Amino acid sequence: STNDHFINRIPKLELHVHLEGTLTPELRWQLAQRNDMSLHSLRLNKTFHTLEELKEAYNLLQPRSIKGVGLSAFFEAYYGGMEVLQTERDFHDLAIAYFGRAKEMGVVYCEAMFDVQAHTRRGVEIGTLMTGLGSAKKEAEVELGLKVNYIMCFLRDLSPEDAMKHYELALPYQDMIVGIGLDSNEYNRPPLLFGEVYRRAKKDGFKLTCHCDVMQKDTYEHIRQVACELGGTGADRIDHGLDAAEIPELVEKIKTKGIGMTLCPWAYVRHHKEENVFGYVRRLFDAGVLINVSSDSPAYVESNWIVDNLRLSKMMGGFTDEEIVKLQMDSVDMCWASEDAKGQMR
Ligand code: HPA
Ligand code: ZN
Numbered sequence: 001s002t003n004d005h006f007i008n009r010i011p012k013l014e015l016h017v018h019l020e021g022t023l024t025p026e027l028r029w030q031l032a033q034r035n036d037m038s039l040h041s042l043r044l045n046k047t048f049h050t051l052e053e054l055k056e057a058y059n060l061l062q063p064r065s066i067k068g069v070g071l072s073a074f075f076e077a078y079y080g081g082m083e084v085l086q087t088e089r090d091f092h093d094l095a096i097a098y099f100g101r102a103k104e105m106g107v108v109y110c111e112a113m114f115d116v117q118a119h120t121r122r123g124v125e126i127g128t129l130m131t132g133l134g135s136a137k138k139e140a141e142v143e144l145g146l147k148v149n150y151i152m153c154f155l156r157d158l159s160p161e162d163a164m165k166h167y168e169l170a171l172p173y174q175d176m177i178v179g180i181g182l183d184s185n186e187y188n189r190p191p192l193l194f195g196e197v198y199r200r201a202k203k204d205g206f207k208l209t210c211h212c213d214v215m216q217k218d219t220y221e222h223i224r225q226v227a228c229e230l231g232g233t234g235a236d237r238i239d240h241g242l243d244a245a246e247i248p249e250l251v252e253k254i255k256t257k258g259i260g261m262t263l264c265p266w267a268y269v270r271h272h273k274e275e276n277v278f279g280y281v282r283r284l285f286d287a288g289v290l291i292n293v294s295s296d297s298p299a300y301v302e303s304n305w306i307v308d309n310l311r312l313s314k315m316m317g318g319f320t321d322e323e324i325v326k327l328q329m330d331s332v333d334m335c336w337a338s339e340d341a342k343g344q345m346r
């Protein structure tokens with residue numbers, strides 16, 4: 001929690017958080033011990049002998065120090081970190097640790113993302129992760145009263161064929177998955193490259209979203225494809241997409257189509273000046289776009305949980321308490337809970 005009691009207290013929706021990105025150094029250390037693994041960083045060319053050493057490596061990934069290194073240092077830490085996830089129990093423990101923390105922060109509904117291929121390519125069976133995540137979802141709902149839906153993301157630096165293969169592998173678990181997304185490195189990987197899997201998923205009843213990271217090559221074209229073309233007529237949501245704020249026609253399109261945007265402002269400070277980040281969040285909100293403020297990969301950036309992102313939006317974007325409440329109401333509108341569950345949140 002933060003020192004902002006209002007933000008701590010109000011019911012919140014987290015719609016953009018990668019479960020693998022909630023793997024704290026403490027949990028990673030614990031899982032490594034349990035699975036009898038040692039921990040290394042390729043980038044730092046280093047073996048971690050203690051939890052303290054591991055925590056220090058995380059300190060190197062803070063927003064200001066990561067600038068210029070780009071996303072690659074983050075990706076390496078993120079994909080490297082998840083090697084400790086081996087068993088059903090590991091995936092369960094990862095998810096429930098985050099859900100417990102979310103509940104403590106006042107989150108009442110969560111759409112949590114997970115990667116599939118990042119695990120299968122390490123030799124983990126899809127059933128292992130889905131069963132672990134499935135039991136954590138049930139536990140969160142029954143024991144914590146926190147409603148959870150999952151969003152399955154495909155790695156866009158892998159092939160569209162591999163995405164389709166994993167889409168089909170995941171169909172037996174369709175009940176716990178509300179939507180699909182695309183994440184990882186978008187360099188020269190436009191959303192429409194994955195048009196076929198998106199059209200198929202739409203036909204099968206999934207909601208559609210796609211990452212458009214900040215300040216990428218072709219950033220406006222990627223946002224345009226997501227807003228106007230993915231799934232035939234455009235996706236239901238854009239993850240990030242902050243640069244749309246620079247193009248009035250894109251803002252108008254997103255607004256009139258009722259497409260929601262999940263923004264994780266603190267993470268963008270890696271790429272943009274702080275004034276621009278919060279100025280753009282503000283501009284989208286003032287234009288009447290449905291936005292949600294979430295955390296993305298909170299364990300890999302200091303002070304980056306949902307409450308921190310909301311507190312920073314308030315301080316640096318000038319959001320009043322009433323506007324913070326409006327953000328939560330807009331989040332209810334754009335989220336993928338059942339109409340019943342939405343009614344209870346309003
Ligand atoms: N961008 C793309 N892929 C990701 C991210 C991100 O910020 N976090 C986890 N996977
Ligand atoms: Zn993300």
